Every structure is written in structure tokens, then in C-alpha cells.
Amino acid sequence: MPDDASTSQKASAATRFGEGFVMDAWYVAALSPDLKPGKMEHRELLAEPVLLGRTKAGAAYAIRDICPHRAAALSAGKVRTEANGGESIECPYHGWRFGTDGACTAIPSLTADSDLDISKVRVRRYPVVEQQGLVWIWMASDARFDGEPPEGPPVIPGVVGGKPKxxxxxxxxxxxxxxxxxxxxxxxxxxxxxxxxxxxxxxxxxxxxxxxxxxxxxxxxxxxxxxxxxxxxxxxxxxxxxxxxxxxxxxxxxxxxxxxxxxxxxxxxxxxxxxxxxxxxxxxxxxxxxxxxxxxxxxxxxxxxxxxxxxxxxxxxxxxxxxxxxxxxxxxxxxxxxxxxxxxxxxxxxxxxxxxxxxxxxxxxxx
Ligand code: FES
Ligand SMILES: [Fe+2]
CATH class of the missing domain: 3.90.380.10 (Naphthalene 1,2-dioxygenase Alpha Subunit; Chain A, domain 1)
Structure with missing residues (x-):
């Protein structure tokens, strides 16, 4: 191989090996059995506070674990079932509620005549895909990213099938x-x-x-x-x-x-x-x-x-x-x-x- 030790040293210093993360990529956030239906939990992923959860219907989801009101950890709150059957996360501080897509669904302190459009209040949502027993999360370089990733998570070839041993x-x-x-x-x-x-x-x-x-x-x-x-x-x-x-x-x-x-x-x-x-x-x-x-x-x-x-x-x-x-x-x-x-x-x-x-x-x- 052409590189000798000295050129490699220079290269590693110039590009700061051991800093930064590969962004705009799928990472394994959890193993499927870790996420129980109707439950959520706090994780730190790529230095981001993330609330990872699974709806009672079985869909895994991830939102930023910081309430946009005054920054309380949403994961310290509770999962509620809304009148329409959907689930929401209730902040433990003032009870603001957010859907599993990160959109605010309720601000209890507002009076009935308030004209605030609460749907504009959002928590960052992270795309999540579950396959092969793994829960993958898309970590975008742009914190405002709210679309669908350009590609799905990697499919690991040769999975023998059934539960992991x-x-x-x-x-x-x-x-x-x-x-x-x-x-x-x-x-x-x-x-x-x-x-x-x-x-x-x-x-x-x-x-x-x-x-x-x-x-x-x-x-x-x-x-x-x-x-x-x-x-x-x-x-x-x-x-x-x-x-x-x-x-x-x-x-x-x-x-x-x-x-x-x-x-x-x-x-x-x-x-x-x-x-x-x-x-x-x-x-x-x-x-x-x-x-x-x-x-x-x-x-x-x-x-x-x-x-x-x-x-x-x-x-x-x-x-x-x-x-x-x-x-x-x-x-x-x-x-x-x-x-x-x-x-x-x-x-x-x-x-x-x-x-x-x-x-x-x-x-x-x-x-
Ligand atoms: S900090 Fe979350 S509702 Fe106030
Ligand atoms: Fe090793």
C-alpha cells in the first residue's frame, strides 16, 4: 500500500479523525424487543436527546426529547390516548401534548377563545423504520429536516430468519x-x-x-x-x-x-x-x-x-x-x-x- 506512516499521520491530523459523525444516515437505535407497545423511553443518540417509543398499535417512533415550551424532558411525562384513539406524549411540566409525529395537539393552559395555531408548535421528528428485528433511525444533518429519507435502512443480507439467537x-x-x-x-x-x-x-x-x-x-x-x-x-x-x-x-x-x-x-x-x-x-x-x-x-x-x-x-x-x-x-x-x-x-x-x-x-x- 502506498501510504507510509508519516503521510497517514498528516492525513489524520488534517481531517480530524475521531470527530464528527456520519450524518444523513441510518443508525440502529434499538432492537425491536426493547420497545414495548404503549411505552416510551429516553435515549441519547449522536449527542441528541431522543424519545423512542412504540404505539399500542405497534409503530415505533422517535421525537426530540425536549419540550419546546421550557425544555422539560418529554420522556419524563406520560403516554395518553386521545379522543380520536391516537396517542400523544404529555409533558410533565405544563401538560402540553404532542403526537408521535411531533406536532403539538394540546396546550391545556390556553382558554377556549385562544386563536393560537398550536399545530405550528412542533418537536423534531426522526424518521424510524423497523426491519429485521432492528429499529433504525435516520439522523439528518439538518435539524429542521422533516421529510422522508432518500433511501431506506440497509438490508443485512443472509439473515437466516426467525428470532436472533x-x-x-x-x-x-x-x-x-x-x-x-x-x-x-x-x-x-x-x-x-x-x-x-x-x-x-x-x-x-x-x-x-x-x-x-x-x-x-x-x-x-x-x-x-x-x-x-x-x-x-x-x-x-x-x-x-x-x-x-x-x-x-x-x-x-x-x-x-x-x-x-x-x-x-x-x-x-x-x-x-x-x-x-x-x-x-x-x-x-x-x-x-x-x-x-x-x-x-x-x-x-x-x-x-x-x-x-x-x-x-x-x-x-x-x-x-x-x-x-x-x-x-x-x-x-x-x-x-x-x-x-x-x-x-x-x-x-x-x-x-x-x-x-x-x-x-x-x-x-x-x-
Ligand atoms: S415545559 Fe413542557 S409543557 Fe412546559
Ligand atoms: Fe476485537
């Missing part, structure tokens, strides 16, 4: 840019994820992997997983795996063993500039997932915690805002992420289609 999440104390790098970084495995059933630092080999551009990201094309990863052995047969990264912070690994499949999705959503939620969801129709569920759950949790620990260690260092180095092919995916993010921002700002900066490549590293 494993769902977990962990909040990492780091900006999403660095959390994503941890997700797509091949070189930390032998150091951060040392355990007898996965691999040890002693068993490193040279790897050669083919990559291709894919929608808003890149894919490590289908290949046999490394022989030094014992975890694949429980699947038996001859597993083949394909790993895809897509903006803003999605990575999915699709493993096939004959006709059986495993799909592991990691979906990162910024809570704020210093905190990122990592959602992990796995689907499978492979017998091992039912038989070995308790073990797989513990193993997946161990991975999450190990990554959480190491980014905690890293975020202490990042507080001094040091220059960073991207060295060799092992860091090429980090460069691609950064290039994709910049191109995403540029394409949205210029109102044109995203032009994928990733080229077909073969990368080599030792892990």
Missing part, C-alpha cells in the same frame, strides 16, 4: 471512529482476544485476504476462515466466511457451512462524542447455536468486554490528542473507513451519489 450490547467509552477501527482491525486479535478457544499470540500466521468495494464500504470476500481460529471448528464441515463493513458503523460476518448459516451483525451507534453503543446480534440455523448457546453467549460477551477494555485504555491516550499512525496492510481498512467517511460527508454536502473510494485489493498481514 443472540442479542447483546455494550457501551464503549470512545468516539465511534475508534470503535469502528477496533471492529475492522485485524491486528489486535492475538493480543486483545487471547483465549485458548480462540487463538494465542504464539499462533500467528501470515494472512492474505481479498477485498472488494461494497455498498458504502468494503467486503472481505468469501474465504476459508483461518486455521488458527478454533471457534469455527465447532461448526464442523468446511465453513466459508464473508465479512462486510458499511457506513456508518455496521459490520456483518456471514458464515456458511453447506446449507447452514451464521450471521453475526455488529451495529455501532454513537451515544455522544465519547461513548458508543455496540449492538451485537447473531442469527443462525446451525445446530451448534442451539446446542452450545450458553457457551457461545459467554464467548461473545468475552469478546465485547475485551474490546471495551482496550478502547478504555486507548481513550486515555487519545485525551492528549496525539497524532496516530496507520501502518501497513493491517491498517488499510482503517484508511478505507476514513476515506469512506470523508466521501460520504462530501457527497451529501454536494448532493451527489457516494463514489466508493475503495478499490479491489489483496491485503497481507500477520495475525
Amino acid at each position: 443472540l442479542v447483546d450490547h455494550l457501551d464503549y467509552d470512545i468516539h465511534i471512529d475508534h470503535a469502528v477501527l477496533g471492529l475492522i482491525d485485524p491486528a489486535h486479535g492475538p493480543y486483545v482476544h487471547q483465549q485458548w478457544w480462540w487463538r494465542t499470540t504464539a499462533s500467528q500466521h501470515e494472512k492474505t485476504k481479498r477485498f472488494a468495494p461494497s455498498e458504502a464500504g468494503f467486503t472481505m470476500v468469501r474465504h476459508e476462515p483461518s486455521k488458527n481460529s478454533k471457534a469455527y471448528a465447532i461448526l464442523g464441515g468446511e465453513p466459508l466466511t464473508e465479512i462486510t463493513f458499511r457506513l456508518p458503523g455496521l459490520r456483518w460476518e456471514h458464515v456458511t457451512v453447506g446449507k447452514k448459516q451464521v450471521l453475526a451483525l455488529s451495529a455501532m451507534t454513537p451515544i455522544n462524542a465519547g461513548k458508543t453503543r455496540m449492538n451485537q446480534i447473531m442469527w443462525s440455523d446451525h445446530w451448534a447455536f442451539t446446542a452450545l448457546y450458553p457457551i457461545i453467549r459467554i464467548a461473545a460477551r468475552a469478546f465485547l468486554r475485551q474490546d471495551g477494555y482496550i478502547v478504555g485504555v486507548q481513550s486515555q491516550g487519545l485525551e492528549s490528542n496525539p497524532p496516530l499512525m496507520w501502518v501497513g496492510d493491517a491498517d488499510q481498512q482503517a484508511r478505507w473507513y476514513h476515506q469512506c467517511k470523508r466521501e460520504w460527508q462530501a457527497s451529501r454536502a454536494e448532493g451527489r451519489a457516494f463514489v466508493n473510494p475503495v478499490k479491489d485489493s489483496v491485503l497481507r498481514w500477520r495475525t
Whole structure:
């Protein structure tokens, strides 16, 4: 790869890696079972206070969790059923009510002869789409955006169907840019994820992997997983795996063993500039997932915690805002992420289609 460490340092300083978010994009806000019918809750997403809820009829919705009157958190109020059967959120302070689309439906302190047009009072509404057991939220760069997004949320291919076999999440104390790098970084495995059933630092080999551009990201094309990863052995047969990264912070690994499949999705959503939620969801129709569920759950949790620990260690260092180095092919995916993010921002700002900066490549590293 052409970049050497010094040019990468310059590039990262100039474009402020680890700042800002990919906007005008869909993020995973919650997993479907998290939202109970007739209930709502507060979330912080991309440093925005968001009220996430689900109507009794089952529709997920999201509005800004700040009352436009005097800023009370609407999520501290209650869900009411209106005379017309619709639902509204009642502010806990003076009882103003808002529909799930953010439009004000009542200001109780007004007298009957008031000529104030309350429908002009609005709370920001965030577009929400629920599919594949995930609740996606569209985070627009323009806070006044109230239309429909130009595209739907990504459809994760190869979902095996039915309920996920494993769902977990962990909040990492780091900006999403660095959390994503941890997700797509091949070189930390032998150091951060040392355990007898996965691999040890002693068993490193040279790897050669083919990559291709894919929608808003890149894919490590289908290949046999490394022989030094014992975890694949429980699947038996001859597993083949394909790993895809897509903006803003999605990575999915699709493993096939004959006709059986495993799909592991990691979906990162910024809570704020210093905190990122990592959602992990796995689907499978492979017998091992039912038989070995308790073990797989513990193993997946161990991975999450190990990554959480190491980014905690890293975020202490990042507080001094040091220059960073991207060295060799092992860091090429980090460069691609950064290039994709910049191109995403540029394409949205210029109102044109995203032009994928990733080229077909073969990368080599030792892990
Ligand atoms: S602050 Fe919400 S109604 Fe007054
Ligand atoms: Fe990791």
C-alpha cells in the first residue's frame, strides 16, 4: 500500500479523525424487543436527546426529547390516548401534548377563545423504520429536516430468519471512529482476544485476504476462515466466511457451512462524542447455536468486554490528542473507513451519489 506512516499521520491530523459523525444516515437505535407497545423511553443518540417509543398499535417512533415550551424532558411525562384513539406524549411540566409525529395537539393552559395555531408548535421528528428485528433511525444533518429519507435502512443480507439467537450490547467509552477501527482491525486479535478457544499470540500466521468495494464500504470476500481460529471448528464441515463493513458503523460476518448459516451483525451507534453503543446480534440455523448457546453467549460477551477494555485504555491516550499512525496492510481498512467517511460527508454536502473510494485489493498481514 502506498501510504507510509508519516503521510497517514498528516492525513489524520488534517481531517480530524475521531470527530464528527456520519450524518444523513441510518443508525440502529434499538432492537425491536426493547420497545414495548404503549411505552416510551429516553435515549441519547449522536449527542441528541431522543424519545423512542412504540404505539399500542405497534409503530415505533422517535421525537426530540425536549419540550419546546421550557425544555422539560418529554420522556419524563406520560403516554395518553386521545379522543380520536391516537396517542400523544404529555409533558410533565405544563401538560402540553404532542403526537408521535411531533406536532403539538394540546396546550391545556390556553382558554377556549385562544386563536393560537398550536399545530405550528412542533418537536423534531426522526424518521424510524423497523426491519429485521432492528429499529433504525435516520439522523439528518439538518435539524429542521422533516421529510422522508432518500433511501431506506440497509438490508443485512443472509439473515437466516426467525428470532436472533443472540442479542447483546455494550457501551464503549470512545468516539465511534475508534470503535469502528477496533471492529475492522485485524491486528489486535492475538493480543486483545487471547483465549485458548480462540487463538494465542504464539499462533500467528501470515494472512492474505481479498477485498472488494461494497455498498458504502468494503467486503472481505468469501474465504476459508483461518486455521488458527478454533471457534469455527465447532461448526464442523468446511465453513466459508464473508465479512462486510458499511457506513456508518455496521459490520456483518456471514458464515456458511453447506446449507447452514451464521450471521453475526455488529451495529455501532454513537451515544455522544465519547461513548458508543455496540449492538451485537447473531442469527443462525446451525445446530451448534442451539446446542452450545450458553457457551457461545459467554464467548461473545468475552469478546465485547475485551474490546471495551482496550478502547478504555486507548481513550486515555487519545485525551492528549496525539497524532496516530496507520501502518501497513493491517491498517488499510482503517484508511478505507476514513476515506469512506470523508466521501460520504462530501457527497451529501454536494448532493451527489457516494463514489466508493475503495478499490479491489489483496491485503497481507500477520495475525
Ligand atoms: S415545559 Fe413542557 S409543557 Fe412546559
Ligand atoms: Fe476485537
